[in-house]
Amino acid sequence: MAGIAIDVAVAAPRSRIAAFFGSTVGRKMVMAVTGVFLVLFVIGHMIGNLQVYLGPESLNHYAELLRELGHGGLIWVFRGTMLGAVALHVWAATALTLGSWAARPTGYRRRQQYVESTYASRTMRWGGPLLLIFIIYHLLHLTTGQAHGSFVVGDVYHNVVAGFSVWWVSGFYILAQLALGLHLYHGVWSMLQTLGLSHASYNRLRTVIALLIALVIAIGNISIPVAVLAGFVS
Amino acid sequence: MKLTLHIWRQQNAKSKGRFVKYDLDDVSPDMSFLEMLDVLNEKLIAEGQEPVAFDHDCREGICGTCGVVVSGRAHGPRDRTTMCQLHMREFKDGDTLWIEPWRAKAFPVLRDLIVDRSALDRIIAAGGFIGAPTGSAPDANAIPIPKEDADLAMDAAACIGCGACVAACPNASAMLFTAAKVSQFAKLPQGQPERYRRVKAMVRQMDFEGFGNCTNHGECSAACPKAISLDHIAQLNRDYLRSSLRADRRIVSEVGAG
Ligand code: HEM
Ligand code: FES
Numbered sequence: 001m002a003g004i005a006i007d008v009a010v011a012a013p014r015s016r017i018a019a020f021f022g023s024t025v026g027r028k029m030v031m032a033v034t035g036v037f038l039v040l041f042v043i044g045h046m047i048g049n050l051q052v053y054l055g056p057e058s059l060n061h062y063a064e065l066l067r068e069l070g071h072g073g074l075i076w077v078f079r080g081t082m083l084g085a086v087a088l089h090v091w092a093a094t095a096l097t098l099g100s101w102a103a104r105p106t107g108y109r110r111r112q113q114y115v116e117s118t119y120a121s122r123t124m125r126w127g128g129p130l131l132l133i134f135i136i137y138h139l140l141h142l143t144t145g146q147a148h149g150s151f152v153v154g155d156v157y158h159n160v161v162a163g164f165s166v167w168w169v170s171g172f173y174i175l176a177q178l179a180l181g182l183h184l185y186h187g188v189w190s191m192l193q194t195l196g197l198s199h200a201s202y203n204r205l206r207t208v209i210a211l212l213i214a215l216v217i218a219i220g221n222i223s224i225p226v227a228v229l230a231g232f233v234s
Numbered sequence: 235m236k237l238t239l240h241i242w243r244q245q246n247a248k249s250k251g252r253f254v255k256y257d258l259d260d261v262s263p264d265m266s267f268l269e270m271l272d273v274l275n276e277k278l279i280a281e282g283q284e285p286v287a288f289d290h291d292c293r294e295g296i297c298g299t300c301g302v303v304v305s306g307r308a309h310g311p312r313d314r315t316t317m318c319q320l321h322m323r324e325f326k327d328g329d330t331l332w333i334e335p336w337r338a339k340a341f342p343v344l345r346d347l348i349v350d351r352s353a354l355d356r357i358i359a360a361g362g363f364i365g366a367p368t369g370s371a372p373d374a375n376a377i378p379i380p381k382e383d384a385d386l387a388m389d390a391a392a393c394i395g396c397g398a399c400v401a402a403c404p405n406a407s408a409m410l411f412t413a414a415k416v417s418q419f420a421k422l423p424q425g426q427p428e429r430y431r432r433v434k435a436m437v438r439q440m441d442f443e444g445f446g447n448c449t450n451h452g453e454c455s456a457a458c459p460k461a462i463s464l465d466h467i468a469q470l471n472r473d474y475l476r477s478s479l480r481a482d483r484r485i486v487s488e489v490g491a492g
Contacts, residue, residue: 011438020478024445025447025448096447103338104446110332111306115307115456117453189450194471198469
């Protein structure tokens with residue numbers, strides 16, 4: 001019997017690694033796994049930051065402790081891991097965003113009426129780049145000091161108080177933390193979904209966890225510049 | 235009812251389309267949306283104009299052939315409803331409606347409101363099937379399946395492949411469709427032999443077709459006439475992860491069969 005020629009375009013198979021990192025689902029998982037690292041980091045970082053309320057000795061001692069861990073080597077392992085996580089996260093976010101933009105070359109004339117998406121979910125691609133700018137600024141400001149007017153190496157408490165006494169610096173930190181809160185509200189939920197953690201009995205819990213993490217991180221971090229500006233911490 | 239309709243008119247896949255405005259009087263609130271378009275087309279034909287091309291078949295909400303975006307909502311404003319099952323009583327006298335085809339690079343417009351959805355068929359062809367012996371049908375309850383799993387598989391299998399998920403997704407992603415087609419088998423014993431090959435092959439084809447990536451907005455599920463749950467997307471993600479971690483099984487020995 002003569003076969004019927006069907007013109008079907010089929011994706012060619014690839015090696016396991018190439019297939020994973022080349023696929024939208026794989027890249028999304030890169031974003032989720034690096035997201036886990038980033039979320040755990042911001043939680044730990046916030047708890048560290050709150051020691052500003054315990055006074056200069058406490059905060060400076062804590063900072064010194066971190067720098068000296070493993071004879072000063074561990075902090076570099078840690079910094080390398082975090083920078084790697086940010087780099088992978090941004091790479092995946094960029095690749096996926098470009099793919100999605102290309103997926104609808106002709107948009108709708110009437111703007112889509114959103115039903116289920118949230119402000120947080122629709123601002124991930126605005127909030128993300130803002131966070132990247134913030135991370136770079138924040139490192140130059142309170143880690144290396146180039147973007148700081150009166151940076152004193154080792155006197156973290158002074159650097160924080162002096163830095164946040166400038167109103168627009170505080171303003172930018174507050175804005176960035178609001179963006180982080182929004183990013184985490186959708187991000188944590190999305191991360192659980194991407195990693196396949198869903199079950200009808202626990203799905204409500206996912207939203208609660210996301211909301212809780214977002215609120216605690218945003219409020220905890222925002223309290224510090226507010227406390228400095230209000231003269232509560234000086 | 236009187237309606238003002240702005241409808242996307244496009245001669246063929248190559249030509250540039252545009253919106254054309256039509257005023258339609260005497261629309262009965264009891265008409266379905268497609269019947270309203272039929273009435274418009276009768277009028278256009280009587281006036282010697284080209285009727286508006288739109289897809290439809292069963293007109294009872296089960297085939298998945300119909301579907302347009304009405305004023306920014308795929309399948310119109312009513313939840314869990316296909317175009318053919320949407321009635322004009324959902325609209326008000328004097329309303330202005332913008333009627334557009336599904337928009338996605340993977341769904342090229344063929345004519346007016348008709349798009350080419352064969353990309354979805356190719357995703358199915360890549361792995362959305364099971365191997366089954368031919369011959370007489372097996373006894374229906376020969377393999378015991380937990381009720382919960384059977385229900386979840388049935389929920390996924392309710393997908394009629396209309397493409398509204400892609401149309402409603404801000405990323406033009408086909409994840410809900412692909413996930414439903416993966417999940418309906420992942421839950422059942424009959425789907426196990428190809429389970430991990432299936433998810434990889436279908437995702438690969440989905441990406442190849444040029445759909446966008448899922449960012450878990452949930453617009454797909456909200457637009458879906460069968461309200462397919464996002465949980466199936468998590469199921470796909472779970473299976474994809476497992477499938478990527480597993481080495482493809484190598485043939486150890488070719489002897490021994492017998
Ligand atoms: C402290 C920094 C950050 C944290 C804690 C964080 C956390 C997360 C988490 C948990 C996710 C969810 C992953 C998923 O959808 O499975 C996510 C998604 C995302 N992130 Fe970040 N992220 C951070 C920084 C950034 C930066 C710097 C960018 C971009 C330049 C970015 C862009 C995105 C985008 C575009 C998504 C995808 C949103 C979506 O799929 O809906 N993020 N982030
Ligand atoms: S025509 Fe069959 S679902 Fe609408």
